[in-house]
Amino acid sequence: MANDLWKETLRHLDEGNFTALEAMLGGPKGFNKQITDWHKTGKFADQPEALAEAFTCACMLGRVSTAEYLLDSNVDPLAGTKTGLNGFHYAALSGNLAVIKLLIERGVSM
Numbered sequence: 001m002a003n004d005l006w007k008e009t010l011r012h013l014d015e016g017n018f019t020a021l022e023a024m025l026g027g028p029k030g031f032n033k034q035i036t037d038w039h040k041t042g043k044f045a046d047q048p049e050a051l052a053e054a055f056t057c058a059c060m061l062g063r064v065s066t067a068e069y070l071l072d073s074n075v076d077p078l079a080g081t082k083t084g085l086n087g088f089h090y091a092a093l094s095g096n097l098a099v100i101k102l103l104i105e106r107g108v109s110m
Helices: 002-015 018-024 027-040 048-061 064-072 087-094 097-105
Strands: none
Touching: 002 018, 002 027, 002 048, 018 027, 018 048, 027 048, 027 064, 048 064, 048 087, 048 097, 064 097, 087 097
């Protein structure tokens, strides 16, 4: 079951289905817990594109704690552009001011 969840997560990240991914992971708290747990246990180690997309996803959804954790873990904030937009773009388009503030404070370029 856990492996199926991981495979579905990778699919959603690849396809840019960020809202569906969050719902599948149990909402905002489930999203944060699962993404950070997977990162801490090395699940993303051989999936750098998926990790970058997870950051972009967190920005789009306004998940500041997830975005902050990933920035603290040295995820490239400009790498998750599979959909054509990076995390900063998605945060702006979604009106997620708290995420925008975090990105500016961290010196992430627009």
